[in-house]
Amino acid sequence: MPELPEVEVTRRSFADRILGAEVLSAHLGKPLRWPLGCLPETLVGRRVTSVRRRGKYLLIDLDVGCFLVHLGMSGSLAFDRRLPPAGAHDHFELRTTLGTLRLHDPRRFGAVVWVSGEDDERARKLLGGLGVEPLEAGFDPESFHRSLKTRRASIKQVLLAGDIVVGVGNIYASEALFLAGIRPTTRADRLSLPRARRLHGAIVDVLSRAVALGGSTLRDFRSAAGQDGYFQLDASVYDRAGQPCRTCASVIRLIRQGQRSTYYCPFCQKP
DNA sequence: AAGCTGTCCTGAAAGC
DNA sequence: TGCTTTCAGGACAGCT
Numbered sequence A: 001m002p003e004l005p006e007v008e009v010t011r012r013s014f015a016d017r018i019l020g021a022e023v024l025s026a027h028l029g030k031p032l033r034w035p036l037g038c039l040p041e042t043l044v045g046r047r048v049t050s051v052r053r054r055g056k057y058l059l060i061d062l063d064v065g066c067f068l069v070h071l072g073m074s075g076s077l078a079f080d081r082r083l084p085p086a087g088a089h090d091h092f093e094l095r096t097t098l099g100t101l102r103l104h105d106p107r108r109f110g111a112v113v114w115v116s117g118e119d120d121e122r123a124r125k126l127l128g129g130l131g132v133e134p135l136e137a138g139f140d141p142e143s144f145h146r147s148l149k150t151r152r153a154s155i156k157q158v159l160l161a162g163d164i165v166v167g168v169g170n171i172y173a174s175e176a177l178f179l180a181g182i183r184p185t186t187r188a189d190r191l192s193l194p195r196a197r198r199l200h201g202a203i204v205d206v207l208s209r210a211v212a213l214g215g216s217t218l219r220d221f222r223s224a225a226g227q228d229g230y231f232q233l234d235a236s237v238y239d240r241a242g243q244p245c246r247t248c249a250s251v252i253r254l255i256r257q258g259q260r261s262t263y264y265c266p267f268c269q270k271p
Numbered sequence B: 001a002a003g004c005t006g007t008c009c010t011g012a013a014a015g016c
Numbered sequence C: 001t002g003c004t005t006t007c008a009g010g011a012c013a014g015c016t
Helices: A006-020 A121-127 A143-149 A155-161 A170-180 A194-210
Strands: A023-028 A048-054 A057-062 A066-069 A076-080 A088-098 A099-104 A113-117 A253-257 A260-264
Touching: A006 A048, A006 A057, A006 A076, A006 A099, A006 A194, A113 A121, A143 A194, A155 A170, A170 A194, A170 A253, A170 A260
Parallel strands: none
Antiparallel strands: A023 A088, A048 A057, A057 A066, A066 A113, A076 A099, A088 A099, A253 A260
């Protein structure tokens, strides 16, 4: 499922190729998570000026307005001069002078939302509460530790909430906590500065490594250029319940936190 | 304010 | 074999 690395890999796979494209038409399929927010025909003639990312959202800037694209859990984008005929799960298509951008999303947790700008009410609602970018300078160990001090929930759930640091989803939360040697059930506000530092480093490490490897293919991720990701080849704990820890051979455990699966090593990860 | 729970959706896998 | 049930997950709405 797309987390920050998958979204970033998707962005890089078409950002340069779509720059300057002029919209020829826009088509909607079945309803996605939210309505588009404008009439598709009003998009004709708009030009793509940049493709950015904020958390797990892609921001496709036009000369007038911007698309916020979220891949949900089963979404993927394809961009090419020619694409195969649209299928049952292709729910948004933007034909441009440089190619067609298409959202494929079987479970339709994803969304494409047009906003007039960053201060648009819907843009503020969706982007306003997001935490810092983990791969940018604003993410530093000391302020991360200070933020964690305000939260009594488990560290795993605080990471997933995305209001302190964005982009860490279910897979990478388990992986980062393993790397940091921290039990996922540990209360966020009980983490010492050294342990918060370790976690900070682990998050940066696991996310940047996943971006470099082209994202995770644990479910069905593909970049917009059709490349598979390879991160699953070295997942330490995710989806490995009952298997031996690669570090200490203890049996990897599976628990539920907030109706989500969490995987951890009972020996390597301390409460 | 922070933190729960419910909700959306469908394919895959498990259960009968 | 074929049907039914369960599960997976991101993130918002609406509670407490």
